[in-house]
Amino acid sequence: MSSIRLGVTLYSFNAEFHSNKYSFEDCMALVGSLGAGQGVELVGPQMIRGFPQLSPEFEHRFKHAVERHDLRPTAYGGYGDAQRISGRWATPDEQARYLQQQVRAAARLGFPVIRLQSSEAVLTDLVPYAEQHGVKIGLEIHSPHRIEDLGPLIERVEQIDSPYLGFIPDCGAFCHSCAGVYVQRFLELGVSQQIVDAILGLWEERATEDAMHAAVDRLGGDHYAHLMALEANIYFGHSEPQALRAIMPRIVHLHGKFFDITDDGKDSAVRFPEVLEALIDGGYDGYISCEYEGHHWYPERDALGQIKTLQRYIDGRIGAGGGDVALTEV
Numbered sequence: 001m002s003s004i005r006l007g008v009t010l011y012s013f014n015a016e017f018h019s020n021k022y023s024f025e026d027c028m029a030l031v032g033s034l035g036a037g038q039g040v041e042l043v044g045p046q047m048i049r050g051f052p053q054l055s056p057e058f059e060h061r062f063k064h065a066v067e068r069h070d071l072r073p074t075a076y077g078g079y080g081d082a083q084r085i086s087g088r089w090a091t092p093d094e095q096a097r098y099l100q101q102q103v104r105a106a107a108r109l110g111f112p113v114i115r116l117q118s119s120e121a122v123l124t125d126l127v128p129y130a131e132q133h134g135v136k137i138g139l140e141i142h143s144p145h146r147i148e149d150l151g152p153l154i155e156r157v158e159q160i161d162s163p164y165l166g167f168i169p170d171c172g173a174f175c176h177s178c179a180g181v182y183v184q185r186f187l188e189l190g191v192s193q194q195i196v197d198a199i200l201g202l203w204e205e206r207a208t209e210d211a212m213h214a215a216v217d218r219l220g221g222d223h224y225a226h227l228m229a230l231e232a233n234i235y236f237g238h239s240e241p242q243a244l245r246a247i248m249p250r251i252v253h254l255h256g257k258f259f260d261i262t263d264d265g266k267d268s269a270v271r272f273p274e275v276l277e278a279l280i281d282g283g284y285d286g287y288i289s290c291e292y293e294g295h296h297w298y299p300e301r302d303a304l305g306q307i308k309t310l311q312r313y314i315d316g317r318i319g320a321g322g323g324d325v326a327l328t329e330v
Helices: 010-018 024-032 056-069 092-109 120-132 151-160 180-188 193-204 209-218 223-235 241-246 272-281 303-318
Strands: 005-009 039-043 072-077 113-116 136-141 165-169 254-258 287-292
Touching: 005 010, 005 024, 005 072, 005 303, 010 024, 010 039, 010 287, 010 303, 024 056, 039 287, 056 092, 072 092, 072 287, 092 113, 092 120, 113 120, 120 136, 120 151, 120 165, 151 165, 165 254, 180 193, 180 223, 193 209, 193 223, 209 223, 241 272, 254 272, 254 303, 272 303, 287 303
Parallel strands: 005 039, 005 287, 039 072, 072 113, 113 136, 136 165, 254 287
Antiparallel strands: none
């Protein structure tokens, strides 16, 4: 019986939160409505005013909501942002303080994992600091990166060999096509069928982003067409689900990215059944943090309904004893 557990990243409610449809407390309550023991992932700059600083007031709000809704903090979404200062890169000391603030925030909020992007500052300086605070660093593997191309990074992590350093794969790295909602939206925005077909064909060929932009220029595309070319590489990756086996012992958390899921676990882009099979077969025993991102193109769609559909599918695959989450209707 699998020990995979289920959770949600609050980024799934990004459209509703930034349009003021949902407050922070509303988002936490929605996660709690999925069942006792549900995991919750927080994206620092999305929810925390004054990020990377953490105020006592927000710490209280978060912990109160966790207790009220019987949630389990799973991962804190952090960022390197080395170019955050206008006109220059952050100095090594500035970057160290910036990252350390985020580790401390994750620890204060009760998160066992912080998600960060790979950098020399993280690999050389932050791991011992995170270990002191009891927080694991998960290096995100996100489209357009492929596990198959990350041999040197994987070797580096193995050499460091710390139980406080691992990976967080994002399921958007494992796609069979570009999402249907993405295609539909750009057609509605006036991108011609010819240009759409060209971008999708180049994606199938694993062409570079520059090649896609060049094709858009040749076909007379506008800024929406160029945005479509850009997003093809940002959201839809070509890694093979079975490549997860190469890093399975080092996976500390997983982003269950999806865009438009059906009851049988088929997303219009993500190879979710294959990803889940690889995780189960490989003995993954952590959280899958469901991350709905169809809102990028249709912010009015029902994020909670999509999350519930994905969780029912996962729960059916891992079995009733696969985690401590009891799915309930709201």
